[in-house]
Amino acid sequence: MMPNIPEALRGDIEALREKLRHHNYRYYVLDEPTVSDAEYDREFLRLQSIENEHPELVTQDSPTQRVGATPLGAFEQVAHEVPMLSLGNAFNEEDMREFNKRLCDRLKSGAPIEYACEPKLDGIAVSLLYQNGVLVRGATRGDGSTGEDITQNVRTIESIPLRLIGEGYPHTLEVRGEIYMPKAGFRHLNQTAAAAGDKQFVNPRNAAAGSLRQLDAKITAQRPLQMCAYSVGWVEGGSLPDRHTEVLHALNSWGLLINSEMAVAQNIDECMSYFQRLDGLRESLAYDIDGIVFKVNSRLLQERLGQVSRAPRWAIAHKFPAQEEITRLLDVEFQVGRTGAITPVARLEPVFVGGVTVSNATLHNRDEIQRLGLKIKDYVVVHRAGDVIPKVVSVVTAKRSEDVQDIAFPEVCPVCESPLETLAGEVVIRCTGGLICGAQRKEAIKHFASRKAMDIDGLGDKLVEVLVDKGLINAVADLYSLEFSALTKLERMGEKSAENLLAALKESRLTTLPRFLFALGIREVGEATARSLAHHFASIENISAASEEQLLSVADVGPVVAHYIADFFKQAHNLEAVENLIAAGIHWPEIVLVPAEELPLTGQTWVITGNLEQISRADAKAQLQALGAKVAGSVSAKTYGLIAGPAAGSKLTKAQDLGITIIDEAELLALLAEH
Numbered sequence: 001m002m003p004n005i006p007e008a009l010r011g012d013i014e015a016l017r018e019k020l021r022h023h024n025y026r027y028y029v030l031d032e033p034t035v036s037d038a039e040y041d042r043e044f045l046r047l048q049s050i051e052n053e054h055p056e057l058v059t060q061d062s063p064t065q066r067v068g069a070t071p072l073g074a075f076e077q078v079a080h081e082v083p084m085l086s087l088g089n090a091f092n093e094e095d096m097r098e099f100n101k102r103l104c105d106r107l108k109s110g111a112p113i114e115y116a117c118e119p120k121l122d123g124i125a126v127s128l129l130y131q132n133g134v135l136v137r138g139a140t141r142g143d144g145s146t147g148e149d150i151t152q153n154v155r156t157i158e159s160i161p162l163r164l165i166g167e168g169y170p171h172t173l174e175v176r177g178e179i180y181m182p183k184a185g186f187r188h189l190n191q192t193a194a195a196a197g198d199k200q201f202v203n204p205r206n207a208a209a210g211s212l213r214q215l216d217a218k219i220t221a222q223r224p225l226q227m228c229a230y231s232v233g234w235v236e237g238g239s240l241p242d243r244h245t246e247v248l249h250a251l252n253s254w255g256l257l258i259n260s261e262m263a264v265a266q267n268i269d270e271c272m273s274y275f276q277r278l279d280g281l282r283e284s285l286a287y288d289i290d291g292i293v294f295k296v297n298s299r300l301l302q303e304r305l306g307q308v309s310r311a312p313r314w315a316i317a318h319k320f321p322a323q324e325e326i327t328r329l330l331d332v333e334f335q336v337g338r339t340g341a342i343t344p345v346a347r348l349e350p351v352f353v354g355g356v357t358v359s360n361a362t363l364h365n366r367d368e369i370q371r372l373g374l375k376i377k378d379y380v381v382v383h384r385a386g387d388v389i390p391k392v393v394s395v396v397t398a399k400r401s402e403d404v405q406d407i408a409f410p411e412v413c414p415v416c417e418s419p420l421e422t423l424a425g426e427v428v429i430r431c432t433g434g435l436i437c438g439a440q441r442k443e444a445i446k447h448f449a450s451r452k453a454m455d456i457d458g459l460g461d462k463l464v465e466v467l468v469d470k471g472l473i474n475a476v477a478d479l480y481s482l483e484f485s486a487l488t489k490l491e492r493m494g495e496k497s498a499e500n501l502l503a504a505l506k507e508s509r510l511t512t513l514p515r516f517l518f519a520l521g522i523r524e525v526g527e528a529t530a531r532s533l534a535h536h537f538a539s540i541e542n543i544s545a546a547s548e549e550q551l552l553s554v555a556d557v558g559p560v561v562a563h564y565i566a567d568f569f570k571q572a573h574n575l576e577a578v579e580n581l582i583a584a585g586i587h588w589p590e591i592v593l594v595p596a597e598e599l600p601l602t603g604q605t606w607v608i609t610g611n612l613e614q615i616s617r618a619d620a621k622a623q624l625q626a627l628g629a630k631v632a633g634s635v636s637a638k639t640y641g642l643i644a645g646p647a648a649g650s651k652l653t654k655a656q657d658l659g660i661t662i663i664d665e666a667e668l669l670a671l672l673a674e675h
């Protein structure tokens with residue numbers, strides 16, 4: 001006998017479920033929650049406890065029913081009612097223009113074609129079937145005709161509604177999209193795996209695929225997966241809007257996540273601009289994308305264009321160059337940096353990745369080599385993105401051959417044979433040779449000559465190496481006694497270049513105290529710190545005589561930096577180098593210390609937001625502080641002005657609301673230059 005359930009209770013439960021679905025949607029799909037996590041949890045527990053008391057009222061679409069109880073023995077096969085197609089590829093602008101032309105010719109229309117532009121998410125294609133708004137089946141793409149039933153697993157993904165919200169959806173609605181793992185979730189998953197000594201995933205795509213392949217949905221439930229809808233398949237009992245982008249907005253209004261970067265291009269030129277823009281954004285996106293999908297936006301035109309073999313004529317994937325490739329590790333060499341840090345560098349069989357040919361990649365330090373389990377002659381995955389230094393991300397152990405060799409770390413400095421040391425709390429191994437070490441000497445001179453230091457035109461890294469190797473210079477001060485006759489004897493150094501170099505050296509002797517301090521290459525003293533030191537102490541004598549305690553009173557100098565500075569000026573050879581440089585004629589305008597209350601920006605509090613391109617944030621901050629301003633992290637009524645670069649967010653809105661002065665980077669540079 002069915003227990004007698006009051007209708008009111010049924011109604012209450014359903015209202016509670018609606019409320020939780022709504023909160024879920026706001027949190028996972030719109031990313032704009034309107035209740036606290038605690039409040040959500042309270043309501044969720046309330047529903048759970050009512051359902052525990054009345055198990056007969058539990059429905060499959062209840063928010064409490066995401067994780068099924070019993071693991072499967074195997075995945076069942078699913079026949080797709082409408083085949084899941086794949087996409088043709090374009091690899092350059094020419095391919096894209098040909099694609100557009102093909103479509104224009106076929107449609108016999110002179111009018112530009114409107115396209116939907118969507119990031120091509122790097123995950124796993126899935127199909128979700130909703131009957132009367134209830135999720136009844138989730139399936140993989142498989143071969144396009146038959147996939148696997150992964151309903152239990154997709155149910156655990158919070159951004160997939162178990163029941164659609166809103167109104168107007170067709171009775172039968174098959175939603176298609178990509179299940180993927182955001183980068184942050186992937187990193188976290190791998191960190192947890194590493195800590196537990198478990199195997200790590202190679203990339204977010206493999207992690208997403210591995211998570212969906214679980215027969216036990218409890219495991220899938222613990223994985224940070226997301227699903228983004230990008231099209232529909234089987235639809236019956238209802239109608240959808242005429243344009244593809246409107247269809248996606250409709251799916252969004254029914255509770256599904258769509259990509260926030262989706263845009264409409266009026267013609268192929270706009271498609272190309274979109275491609276460029278997203279390529280620039282790629283690194284900063286929260287998820288991996290491997291290209292852009294362009295789709296004819298009119299569904300009527302899509303129908304007229306039809307498909308060839310297994311791909312629609314009306315869509316194309318414009319791929320970015322791959323950011324990861326497999327190649328072979330030929331050898332490992334050890335480079336000695338300016339501060340003596342020994343960095344292992346991978347010599348690789350050249351490979352085209354991220355748009356360039358890569359033959360070297362950093363291996364960071366010994367711990368990293370151990371973490372990777374790397375051996376010479378291993379096949380490795382090399383990652384190169386944007387302008388970042390290429391990196392070895394993993395070893396393809398399945399391809400390991402018998403002739404691999406262990407990587408032997410040097411016992412002494414590979415350049416000067418001085419002993420090596422590892423300081424407590426550091427992973428870095430350092431050469432103790434200081435300026436006795438040829439490598440450190442070369443690096444110190446390169447740094448001294450560099451643009452932000454003494455800015456010696458024509459003295460590039462290669463020339464420094466030659467000058468040191470030929471014994472023409474041993475220390476920075478020697479640069480100033482270089483002679484014309486010695487220079488012109490060097491290979492590829494004509495009279496004109498020698499003259500220019502000597503002129504640049506002469507010119508570099510007039511500098512500023514901040515530049516000179518930075519050029520000395522004291523550990524951890526960057527441009528901003530050098531500027532603060534100069535404006536605090538006003539002279540090199542004062543700085544070299546300062547105690548650690550006195551150094552600590554400088555803005556942004558902490559105990560570690562104070563120690564490095566004091567230590568630098570304790571060493572006789574450094575003091576001698578400074579003396580020699582000054583004797584060689586290096587000089588700078590005197591710094592007149594102005595009492596703090598008389599500085600031009602005294603009393604002003606500035607906030608910096610968004611991206612700055614010409615100047616680093618630390619530098620902007622130090623320069624503002626040197627002019628007497630305070631630099632704060634958040635906007636309030638006390639803020640004097642906001643410096644807003646591109647991609648500024650809530651701080652800009654707040655400053656606008658408060659009517660605070662807002663300037664851009666160019667205006668900031670003008671302000672700094674003025675004083």
Ligand code: IVH
Nearest residue numbers: 085086087118119120121125178230293312
């Ligand atoms: S549309 C007929 N849109 O790329 C349209 N696919 O071969 C077929 N993908 O595995 C797909 N992001 O899973 C489309 N915004 C997007 C996509 C996308 C990723 C994947 C898809 C499929 C492959 C295309």
